[in-house]
Amino acid sequence: MADAVFRAESLSKTYQTGDVLVHALRSVDLEVFPGEVVVLLGPSGSGKSTLLNIMGGLDRPTSGRLFFKDRELSALPDAELTEYRRNNVGFVFQFYNLVPSLTAYENVALVTEIAAEPMAPEAALALVGLQNRMDHFPAQMSGGEQQRVAIARAIAKAPSVLLCDEPTGALDSHTGARVIAALMSVNSKLGTTTLIITHNAVIQEVAHRVIHFADGKISRIAENAHRKSAAGLVW
Amino acid sequence: MGKLDTKLLRDLQRMWAQSLAIALVIAGGVATLIMAVGSARSLLETRNAYYERYDFADIFAEVRRAPRSVLDEIRRIDGVAVADARISKLAVLDIPGLREPATGRFVSLPDRGEPLLNKLYMKAGRMPEPNRVDEVVVSESFATAHRFEPGSQFAAILNGRKRTLTVVGIALSPEFIYAVGPGDVMPDDRRFGVVWMPERSLAAIYDLEGAFSSLYVKLSAVADERDVMSQIDGKLARYGGTAAFGRKDQTSHAWLDHELDMLRNMSRTLPPIFLLVSAFLVNLTLTRLVALEREQIGLLKALGFSNGAVAAHYAKFVAVIVLAGIVIGSVAGTLLGVFITRMFGDFFRFPFLMFEKTPDLYVIAGVLSLIAALLGAMRALREVVTLPPAIAMKPPAPPMFHHVVPLLGRVDRWLSQRVMMMARNLAHHPLRALFTLLGLSLSTAILIVSLFTRGTMEELIDVTYFMADRQDATLSFPERKSVTALYDVGRLPGVVAAEPYREVPVRIRKGNVERRILLSGRPRDAHLRQIIDVDLRRVELPEGGLAVSALLAEILDVKVGESVEIDLLEGQNRTLSVPVAALVEDYFGIRGMMDNASLSRLMREAPSINSVNISVDEKDLDDLYARVKELPSVSGMALQRASLENFRTNVALLITTMAGIYTLLAAIIAFGVVYNNARISLSERARELASLRVLGFTSGEVLRILLLELGLLAVLAQPPGWAMGYGLAWIMRTELAGEIMRVRLVVDPSTYALASGIVLLSALLSALVVGRRVYKLDLVAVLKSRD
Structure with a gap:
């Protein structure tokens, strides 16, 4: 098998909130491979977002090590983490986080201006089926469309990994399925390693692997012998 | 709770x-x-x-010599509550340790009791004994300048004779709060002092026993000041009185x-x-x-x-x-x-x-x-x-933004997305942008109005001391003298050039408006005391033509070419009509000027002078000072350099201190405005900025996006700020302009630069403070919470 994109070794994270010590991650070991679609499932507070934030360079583990290819992320200073995010990671969030004062095209171009080897903004938007909405502002688009702009913005820098935290959480079933379809299409055309956090068990059917979280630990890893296409998803 | x-x-x-x-x-x-x-x-x-x-x-009224009996007549004038008389003379002083000659205003004290009016506040010591001819009380500022204490001594040339006087008291008087020597515009505590002497001594020195040379009156509550003054003038005319004047001319x-x-x-x-x-x-x-x-x-x-x-x-x-x-x-x-x-x-x-x-x-x-x-x-x-x-x-739905320019032109594709964000933000909140701009402009404006006095004071000094009154010194005489005195002065050691100067008190009038001023005469080609007009050019007056202070022309509503009426208050007391030939740019007092030949003709007198303006060779100054200290006929010597120094240390200091305080307060306001603006923008846009950080923007890049807008507004705000500042300065200048002193409105480039610099520096400081917060922006928390 190819070298892992991410390799976590006894990754732990504890937060001190007031007098309470919260164990968000308890000694997690995990490998994620190039081109994989991984769905992270689990109840609130089970540690999946913490893992994703650490993988995305937004947070640091308390102990253990995390490697991106052969760089140890857990040891990088802030400036290098920023550089890592800029060139390697695409984020998609539940609440889109688009810049309201920029059009769809400009939201994507915002990222291509700073990335090392970006795609053309038009191409990224075409990948998510929004080539006709390029000059619309966020306020002129539906939630699903806004989320697809966010996906286009995430992939436009041609990242190695796409990290999605509840990408369909704010969307209805039909729109949500279209967003998942857009992610799958990016994955198959560009081979971007994709991690998706969700509460929605239906989405696991599109993944290569499904990782179940409980209590800050991986409780179970399942492989899908038969992946469903996003078009077949209903919830 | x-x-x-x-x-x-x-x-x-x-x-x-x-x-x-x-x-x-x-x-x-x-x-x-x-x-x-x-x-x-x-x-x-x-x-x-x-x-x-x-x-x-x-x-107040001055006479050459009036018998005491006139005082009783004046007390009987309707409206006079209290009247008192005294002897008042100017004399040159020789102070131990003071290189230059000084001038004393000698004022008599009643032999018994205190004056009825203009009473003294004794700071130290006692009143002089009436039978001691050498005992005096001196004004506090003068005493302080020379560290006089009761017992200190100095010399004075009184009526041509040098006498040694002993300080027995130090006092303040409401009459000499602002004590200015002859020929001077600024108080000079070292070189001018008031000296009070018992009447008996002063009368003996000046041959004024049973007579007085200065009268002062307190009015009753219902008195008509003008009416009382003209009655006093009537009683004093034959004793060589110059017209009585009220407080506003004191x-x-x-x-x-x-x-x-x-x-x-x-x-x-x-x-x-x-x-x-x-x-x-x-x-x-x-x-x-x-x-x-x-x-x-x-x-x-x-x-x-x-x-x-x-x-x-x-x-x-x-x-x-x-x-x-x-x-x-x-x-x-x-x-x-x-x-x-x-x-x-x-x-x-x-x-x-x-x-x-x-x-x-x-x-x-x-x-x-x-x-x-x-x-x-x-x-x-x-x-x-x-x-x-x-x-x-x-959280509010994403606000609806608009294309700033129509899509056809597609200029937006040429600009960076960061610039687009700023442009659309400004266009989206036009009122807020306008108000912020206004706030920043006003900050600059209040700084300019606090700071402009600096440039204005320098302009005043430049015009007054280096263009108009370029003499090194002015020697004054106690009374008018024949023009031959000019040649005596010219022969004094170190005197390189000497110009005659004649001053006559007059009332100048057009229509119902009149002012009491001094009308001066000087040679037409004078180059020591020059006449500088409102365009800052040197003017030579035509024969018989009158130049007046620009402010006086404004007060009288008279233009060049029109005539004014003049009452001569000395000599023959005639009234005549004179054409105004030029408007003078001056900043102290309101005045009239002529060439001395024309003034002599007006006065119907042989060429006379009250003072001589001289330029002096530096190396002979000590000799000159020593000679002046012994001259019997001189009442005072004004020095331009000392006057300028005094102006800088006194008036300019007061004004710049005030300006400094206002500037500080304006700077605090400016900083508060800019800081709050940056801080609130950060809160309003925290989520957007955190998203950018997640996308891979560095803290510095995010800070630049945040501050680009504020920076642009701060820069755009400067030109309107300058305009408003100039406007406010103009209002201030107009409010502060007075007959005693005024300024030419000069807001020099350094004032604009300094005001803008302070505002932009506040902006930079706020940026640094706010920048710390951008660096500490908690990415995860901001993205997780919905706003």
Whole structure:
């Protein structure tokens, strides 16, 4: 098998909130491979977002090590983490986080201006089926469309990994399925390693692997012998 | 204390820096008002009390020699409450340790008791014994300048004879608060002093036994000043009297009045501007601050709090900040007011100070700030409380932005996305952008109006000392002399050039408006004392033509080519009509000027002089001073260099100190505005900026996006700020212009640059402070929370 994109070794994270010590991650070991679609499932507070934030360079583990290819992320200073995010990671969030004062095209171009080897903004938007909405502002688009702009913005820098935290959480079933379809299409055309956090068990059917979280630990890893296409998803 | 109040305290604690910045803006406005109006009122009150307690006279008149019996006649004039007479003479002094000659104003004291009017406040020592011919009391400023104590001695040339005098007392007088020597415009404590001597001694020296040379009168409450003056003139005319004059033509009073007027006008002009600017800025800031609380407000309403309770909560929040500002401003304003009152009180040498209580100011400043702040907060609240709680608790839907320019041109594709964000943000909140711009412009403007006096003072010095009055010194005579005196002066050691100067008191009139001025005559080709017109060109007057101060022309409403009426108040007392030939650019007093030949013809006298302007060879100065100290016929020697030094240390210092205080307050306001702006922008856009950080923008890049807008506004705000600053300076200049002193409005480039520099520096400092917060932006928390 190819070298892992991410390799976590006894990754732990504890937060001190007031007098309470919260164990968000308890000694997690995990490998994620190039081109994989991984769905992270689990109840609130089970540690999946913490893992994703650490993988995305937004947070640091308390102990253990995390490697991106052969760089140890857990040891990088802030400036290098920023550089890592800029060139390697695409984020998609539940609440889109688009810049309201920029059009769809400009939201994507915002990222291509700073990335090392970006795609053309038009191409990224075409990948998510929004080539006709390029000059619309966020306020002129539906939630699903806004989320697809966010996906286009995430992939436009041609990242190695796409990290999605509840990408369909704010969307209805039909729109949500279209967003998942857009992610799958990016994955198959560009081979971007994709991690998706969700509460929605239906989405696991599109993944290569499904990782179940409980209590800050991986409780179970399942492989899908038969992946469903996003078009077949209903919830 | 309810839980809402606990929330209030915690909120204030959380936002202490920002709350303090807003409070400081309010404090700046409040402090300015309390300081300026308070000190102006205190000084005015002090002066009035001083005048009243020490019986300052209302009318003054000088005569050559009038018998004492005339005094009884004058006391019988209707409207005269008290009249007293004395001997008053100018004489050259020789002070041990002082290189230059000094001048003394010798004033007689009654042999028994104290004067009926213009009483002395004894600072030290005692009154002279009437039978001791050498005992004198001297004015405090003069004594201080020479460290005189009772027992100190100095020499004076009295009526041609040098005498040694002994200081027995040091005193203050309401008549000589502002003591200016002959030929001078500025008080010079080293070189001019008032010397009080028993009448018996002074009368013996000047052969004035049973006679007087100076009269002063206190009016009864219902008296008509003009009527009394003309009756006095009638009684004194045959004794060589020059026309009587009131307080407004009395040098000390006029100068003091001018300075107090200046302070009062400053207090009427600047503080309202400062207060309005600060109120306006606080209003803007609080609107945005409360708007940020949208979700909290929704939550409070969802929990069942009424609109009224929510409004009251935020009103309290705002009130606490405003009250803090009012308290800081009141304390600072009171302290600054006391400081300024003391500074001017020292300068004027008031024997005591009265600090006016000014409760009305605290109320005005407080209420205005509070209303402005509450209006700002309520404007934001009105928008939020009308929303159903469920909507208010959600983050606002993405606001609708628009293409700034039509899509056809596609210029937007050429600009970076960061520039587009800024442009659309500005276009989306045009009012806010406009108000921010206005706030920044006003900050620059109030700085300019605080700073412009520096350039103006330099211009005044340049025109007065280096273009117009270029003589090194002026020698004055006690009485007018034949023009041959000019040649005597020309033969004194070191004198390189000498020009004659003649001065005649006149009344100048057009229509119903008249002023008492000095009309001077000088050679047509004078190059020491030149006539400089309003275009700053040297003018040579035509035969018989009159030049008047530009301000005097304005007062009389006369233009070049028109004629004015002139009453000669010396000699034959004729009235004649003279054409105005030029308007003079001058800054001290209002004056008339002619060539000396024309003036002689007007006076129907042989060429005469009152003083000689000289230029001196530096290396012979000591010889010259030594000779002047022995000259019997000279009453004083004015030195331009000393005069300029005095101007710089006295008047310029007072004005620049005031300007410095105003500048400081303006800078605090400017900083508060910029800081709050940056801080609130950060809160409003925290989510957007955190997203950018997640996308891979560095903290520095994000900070630049945040500050690009503020920076652009700060830069754009400067030109309108300059225009407004010039306008305010113009208003100030006009308010401060007086017959005693005025300035030419010069706002030099360095003033604009300095004002803008302070505002831009505040912007930079706020950027640094806000920058720290951008670096600490918690990416995960901002993205997880919905806003």
